[in-house]
Amino acid sequence: MKTKVTAVFDIGRTNKKFFLFDSGFQEVHREYERFDEITDEDGYPTENLTALENWAKEVFDKILEISEYEITALNFSCYGASLVHVDENGKSLTPLYNYMKPLKDGIYDSFYNKYGPENEISRVTGSPRLGMLNTGMHLYWLKYEKPEVFEKIKYSLHLPQYLSYLFTGVPVSEYTSIGCHTLLWDYEKNDYHVWVYQERINQKLPPIVSSRKTIPINYKGKTIQMGVGIHDSSSALLPYIRSISKPFILVSTGTWSISINPFNSSMLTLKEIENNSLFNMRIDGSPVKVSRLFLGNEYKLQIKTLSKYFTVSEDYHKTVKFDQGIFFEIIKDFVHMFKWSSIASDDMPEETKIPYDKFEHAYHQLMLELVLLQEKSIRAAIGNEKIKRLYIDGGFSDNEIFIQLLSQYLGDMKLSTTDASLGSALGAALVISDTLLEPKFLKKNYALKKYRTLIFN
Structure with a gap:
């Protein structure tokens, strides 16, 4: 009789891990992988997104064929502050920019001159000035530094939700990714900050769903509850x-x-x-x-x-x-x-x-x-x-x-x-x-x- 398991991809900056947990949440299987970084168009080190995608699909497909396990659910835990931008065909438009990639001072000056003071924005969003670690600032930078790319974006997905999207084809946003020092969320209003609407950034962000949500997907003849990912x-x-x-x-x-x-x-x-x-x-x-x-x-x-x-x-x-x-x-x-x-x-x-x-x-x-x-x-x-x-x-x-x-x-x-x-x-x-x-x-x-x-x- 097959052991029913929940599968999880746990993606860190260095180690990429895949786990199977039984009904008592005991680990019954694990796999590790590392990938060499590549560089973006500016020569800055970044994640090899293509290698990550290929590995995730290969590992999952292989495990599905193992007779001793029945995968009933799949979810994704990933490092934060990272966005994948996809076009209307679901194809990624940019590298997975490194959250340590420096931004020019002019970007900050432009933003805070429009929406400042900085202290007040940091207070209500719970987000100090952290450069690309603020994914909201990442989107603002992209809009004004690479407008031709920004216009092609159908959805901007935080990394956990992008991996979910790879398996489900359903684009979503999720609270823990949105709320982690992104500069996007106004904690007093419990909504996106006003600047997100004024810059039309909200149009690039899919609907917000609960971290608990699962989507039943027929994957290669097997019905699996797919999670939406979590920070x-x-x-x-x-x-x-x-x-x-x-x-x-x-x-x-x-x-x-x-x-x-x-x-x-x-x-x-x-x-x-x-x-x-x-x-x-x-x-x-x-x-x-x-x-x-x-x-x-x-x-x-x-x-x-x-x-x-x-x-x-x-x-x-x-x-x-x-x-x-x-x-x-x-x-x-x-x-x-x-x-x-x-x-x-x-x-x-x-x-x-x-x-x-x-x-x-x-x-x-x-x-x-x-x-x-x-x-x-x-x-x-x-x-x-x-x-x-x-x-x-x-x-x-x-x-x-x-x-x-x-x-x-x-x-x-x-x-x-x-x-x-x-x-x-x-x-x-x-x-x-x-x-x-x-x-x-x-x-x-x-x-x-x-x-x-x-x-x-």
């Missing part, structure tokens, strides 16, 4: 939302450390926006307060420098364990020693000065300074809410020193770590299911570990 950050939040009843903060660590507050009850303030806060969106259209920190990137840069300074291998830091004695030495006469390369901080010195003669001491110093930044970012996400639970997933959840120090400086919160390597894929499977999760779901599926605050004597 990966919003998807990764779902298993927590559905299995935890009390308010919490989720800190997803990696290149970026994202502190996510799904229990926000107010609009962002100008000060919060200046301090790197923004809005994502839940599947019901409500705002999710997010505070960003370039933690993993900075960590990688500083480790490279420290390893060279102490003439140790770049993997040596993985062997360092938390040492209470070293910690006491550091905090006794604490001063900030690291000048950050990719983070702005009022406390950092003009240049890095390391007085220690051992890597272990310098590493503890580095981790303490990063944890102090992380604490500030977490408290920014909390704001005035009464939230006492904190979940850490991603790369830093395995860093003993990071977790021990964070539990010390956030002693008023209950801290737990999870192994959420499947988070965004699992969320994409959950969102198109009506299954209720039991309270122990995270413990069973996510290797949940609870930490007690250290008491230093």
Whole structure:
């Protein structure tokens, strides 16, 4: 008898993944792929969209032929801030522009002169000025820099919805992609911002549907419920939302450390926006307060420098364990020693000065300074809410020193770590299911570990 499964494409910037989950949301199959980047017409690195399309179709068609599985549903979790523009024949008109592609200052000046002030637009859209990371600005740029292309666009689809479109032929927009720092959505009016209508951008965006929506498609003789896709950050939040009843903060660590507050009850303030806060969106259209920190990137840069300074291998830091004695030495006469390369901080010195003669001491110093930044970012996400639970997933959840120090400086919160390597894929499977999760779901599926605050004597 065939095992009924939900299939999910989980598309990151680096890894392209395909999963099958059984009815209990246990992973039963996975495939990984990577593609070399290509360049757009300006020579800027970008995703190889054609390779991604071909791989997705090949993998899915192959799995359909495997006799042990019956695919009942398919969904898509993808990185955000990326648009595919298609013409009336469904053919893509441009490369999948990289969201880091720089924009000329003139584009910003033109936009904010028309629709400013910038602070007010950022406040109501929950979207600081982020260049192409604001997909609304991406569309504005395209309209005025490449008008001949813009006029040919039938639909502009965020990447999760484009992959869904590949399989269904049905163009849609979806809340979590629209609401993630796009500059498109007015959170006060719960509608597109007025500038979207004035620029006729709304005419390029398909109708908005619920993230839960599925479309029954006869695919090669099999009826499959096709999801409409979901933004990966919003998807990764779902298993927590559905299995935890009390308010919490989720800190997803990696290149970026994202502190996510799904229990926000107010609009962002100008000060919060200046301090790197923004809005994502839940599947019901409500705002999710997010505070960003370039933690993993900075960590990688500083480790490279420290390893060279102490003439140790770049993997040596993985062997360092938390040492209470070293910690006491550091905090006794604490001063900030690291000048950050990719983070702005009022406390950092003009240049890095390391007085220690051992890597272990310098590493503890580095981790303490990063944890102090992380604490500030977490408290920014909390704001005035009464939230006492904190979940850490991603790369830093395995860093003993990071977790021990964070539990010390956030002693008023209950801290737990999870192994959420499947988070965004699992969320994409959950969102198109009506299954209720039991309270122990995270413990069973996510290797949940609870930490007690250290008491230093």
